[in-house]
Amino acid sequence: MYVIIVYDINVDRVNKVKSFLRQYLYWIQNSVFEGEVTESEFKLIYDGLKRIIDEDVDSIIIYKLRMAELLNREVLGIEKSPIEEIF
Template sequence: MFVIITYDVGEKRVNKVCKKLREYLTWTQNSVFEGEISKSLLMRCLYELELIMDKEEDSIYIYQVANPKNIKKQVFGQEKNFDELFI
């Protein structure tokens, strides 16, 4: 399945959440990740994120797309792919 995950977490946890999501998905913008992932890997990722986040302060949004062929993605301005910066 294709997912888009966005997050808003406390300053102390931002780097941990970003690092964890990088293990599973592609970092496309600050606080935004996307990519293909199996249901079992998504469940593992979410479990690991729950260990990091503070449920009283933080939020994580997951958009699951059953058929990624139905997505039309348009980028205005500079398209960013942070993963390519670290290669």
């Protein structure tokens, strides 16, 4: 499956979240990661994020697609972290 994760995390935990997500996904720009993962990897990501964040303060939005080909990705302006190998 292809996932896009967008987050708004308290400054005390933001580096933990960023470091954790870099193990599984591509950093796209501030607070945005995306990439192809298996069901088991997604479960690891989901469970790991739940352990790191404070659900009373932090916010994470996860978009899941069955295949990357279903995503029409368009960038306006500067692409902070080009990831040509995704498509």
